Amino acid sequence: MDMTLSENVLLTIVLAPLVGSVIAGLFSKQVGRAGAHWVTIIGVAISFILSASVFKALVFDGAQKFDQTIYTWLVSEGVKFEVGFLVDKLTVLMMTVVTFVSLMVHIYTIGYMADDEHNWDEKSLAGKHSYQRFFSYISLFTFSMLMLVMSNNFMQLFFGWEAVGVVSYLLIGFWSTRETAIYANLKAFLVNRVGDFGFLLGIAAVLMYFDTLNYSEVFAKAPELANVTIQIFEGTDWALMSVIGILLFIGAMGKSAQMPLHVWLPDSMEGPTPISALIHAATMVTAGIFMVARMSPIYELSTTALSVILVIGAMTAFFTGLLGLVQHDIKRVVAYSTLSQLGYMTVALGASAYSAAIFHLMTHAFFKALLFLAAGSVIIAMHHEQDMRKMGGLKKYLPITYWTSLLGSLALIGTPGFSGFFSKDSIILAVGQSTIPGSSLAYFAVTAGVFITALYSFRMFFLVFHGQERMDEHTKHHLHETPWVVTVPLMLLAIPSVLIGYFTVGPVLFGDYFGDAILFTDAHPAMAMVGESFHGALGMITHSFFTLPFWLAVAGVGTAWFIYMKRPDIADKAQSMFAPIHRMLENKYGFDDFNQMVFGDRSRGIGEVLWKVGDQKLIDGTLVNGSARLVGWFSSVVRHMQTGYLYHYAFAMIIGLLVLLTWIVVR
Numbered sequence: 001m002d003m004t005l006s007e008n009v010l011l012t013i014v015l016a017p018l019v020g021s022v023i024a025g026l027f028s029k030q031v032g033r034a035g036a037h038w039v040t041i042i043g044v045a046i047s048f049i050l051s052a053s054v055f056k057a058l059v060f061d062g063a064q065k066f067d068q069t070i071y072t073w074l075v076s077e078g079v080k081f082e083v084g085f086l087v088d089k090l091t092v093l094m095m096t097v098v099t100f101v102s103l104m105v106h107i108y109t110i111g112y113m114a115d116d117e118h119n120w121d122e123k124s125l126a127g128k129h130s131y132q133r134f135f136s137y138i139s140l141f142t143f144s145m146l147m148l149v150m151s152n153n154f155m156q157l158f159f160g161w162e163a164v165g166v167v168s169y170l171l172i173g174f175w176s177t178r179e180t181a182i183y184a185n186l187k188a189f190l191v192n193r194v195g196d197f198g199f200l201l202g203i204a205a206v207l208m209y210f211d212t213l214n215y216s217e218v219f220a221k222a223p224e225l226a227n228v229t230i231q232i233f234e235g236t237d238w239a240l241m242s243v244i245g246i247l248l249f250i251g252a253m254g255k256s257a258q259m260p261l262h263v264w265l266p267d268s269m270e271g272p273t274p275i276s277a278l279i280h281a282a283t284m285v286t287a288g289i290f291m292v293a294r295m296s297p298i299y300e301l302s303t304t305a306l307s308v309i310l311v312i313g314a315m316t317a318f319f320t321g322l323l324g325l326v327q328h329d330i331k332r333v334v335a336y337s338t339l340s341q342l343g344y345m346t347v348a349l350g351a352s353a354y355s356a357a358i359f360h361l362m363t364h365a366f367f368k369a370l371l372f373l374a375a376g377s378v379i380i381a382m383h384h385e386q387d388m389r390k391m392g393g394l395k396k397y398l399p400i401t402y403w404t405s406l407l408g409s410l411a412l413i414g415t416p417g418f419s420g421f422f423s424k425d426s427i428i429l430a431v432g433q434s435t436i437p438g439s440s441l442a443y444f445a446v447t448a449g450v451f452i453t454a455l456y457s458f459r460m461f462f463l464v465f466h467g468q469e470r471m472d473e474h475t476k477h478h479l480h481e482t483p484w485v486v487t488v489p490l491m492l493l494a495i496p497s498v499l500i501g502y503f504t505v506g507p508v509l510f511g512d513y514f515g516d517a518i519l520f521t522d523a524h525p526a527m528a529m530v531g532e533s534f535h536g537a538l539g540m541i542t543h544s545f546f547t548l549p550f551w552l553a554v555a556g557v558g559t560a561w562f563i564y565m566k567r568p569d570i571a572d573k574a575q576s577m578f579a580p581i582h583r584m585l586e587n588k589y590g591f592d593d594f595n596q597m598v599f600g601d602r603s604r605g606i607g608e609v610l611w612k613v614g615d616q617k618l619i620d621g622t623l624v625n626g627s628a629r630l631v632g633w634f635s636s637v638v639r640h641m642q643t644g645y646l647y648h649y650a651f652a653m654i655i656g657l658l659v660l661l662t663w664i665v666v667r
Helices: 007-026 028-059 089-112 130-150 154-172 179-210 215-225 240-255 264-270 273-282 284-294 303-326 330-350 354-381 399-412 419-433 439-465 473-477 484-510 526-532 537-544 548-566 569-577 579-586 588-641 646-666
Strands: 066-076 079-087
Touching (some): 007 130, 028 089, 028 130, 079 154, 089 354, 130 273, 130 284, 154 179, 154 273, 179 215, 179 264, 240 303, 273 330, 273 354, 303 330, 303 439, 330 354, 354 399, 354 484, 419 484, 419 537, 419 548, 484 537, 548 569, 569 579, 579 588
């Protein structure tokens, strides 16, 4: 059945959250708290329902993809700058995930932010209507993310890219009276500017050589320019596709927090927990992954760019996972888990297994949002205590949070049958089949990462929910399960965390789900080789019990149980025995110290020089005060000429007349 998607429906999907954001933000006093959360939730719910209907139309009813310009902003020397939508099966998958997770976060936020006034100083004007403002921000974020994933051109992609960055800045520093929050949002903003500079250069290179910003036109012309070389530095030839691919990926490194541009994401936990789930688990940080997959027609023409992506992803997956082992803040453990899983997705992109990367993006969105919201539920119950060393034994107080956290953790470590298993194991298999330079390193990283993931995940799980109760008596006395607006989203997210992988692994990974949305070539056949041995989801589960990743996950859980449940003294002994390594991990490999010393301190030093020399001495001292002193000196000389005698003034007039006549004659 041939169907066409409606432009009005697509516009409604995008604009409904924006309308809710505007009402909640600009009319916060008039609508009140209830009005703010209802109008934004209804807006996002409309987007989700319509996204689901578009998904049905494209995937099940045979509708044709939508690729049209909605509005032409301007035309400059023949180049069109447009607003348009490209909605194919890749887009609609992202739309459905983004709107569903956003809807769950909106509902959850009602409970989490209910007592937000206690987070503000009584005299702080910023705390006024903060509840409404928060809902306005998260709804605005949903709009920005939809503009990004639905774009059909680089200009709109960049708009959405920057918009989610701005809203992220506002949300990370939402509690603006806290110095740590301000530091964190400034850090996120600056680090992302580094990545975005490369991203903008990549878009400029596309415009320069393709004379268009439209995806379809760029992808159609890309094979013609596959062998074109350029000289960035005189005497050295660079493949155009490699340059464009690497520059665009630098943008993805910032947004998707790949080493060394990963440093902003753990600090972003200073924001309220709902935004950790919405932005830093399910949506914004996956924008870079989506972008590279969308640009597969470009990346398939550059093995060099794929190799760079593969190696950076491998480093991120392995090394950031290790950092999760030494964290005590419950949200930071989940944050480093996010970094590691983003590394897995990036490795898949580098291995040319784009479908596996998007599949893991989807499954990860559900179980990681679940884990963040479960961590928030624990924080609410613990009266905003986030240190796991002050928790323990919470299972009997928070039964729903406990079981949903367990399901999320099992999905994260790749337990056979859970959604994370299908996506993570597929990535490991694809990397094992890849021949792209760096694939051997990547295979070691993602395989060893299975043990590390299981160890830090269940370290957190056992420290929080089992063992000795380490909280104070006041907190213990008031412990109880969180309200339904918190627990219902947990249960709804737990369902896809367990089931969605089983039902979608066949068509999404090894079927023709993506069609022409993602380009697969014979030059990089890793996913095709994995597909040859795929015999259904049940067969994949059965076979997994005889594979190394399964036993590494079991070993990780067993190690966590033994150390943190049976012999907690071993952790202290290991910390003393491997003190240098532990110190290195606690210092996060020195990235923050290096950035602070080289970039932060040096930038402030340059600023201080410019302030003292340029501002104080040159501008204030010379131009402003200097001119004032010059006028004062000149006035002090001239005032002596004001004698009050008439013959002095007559003499001056005669001298002046002689000078004037002389000048006229000489001229």
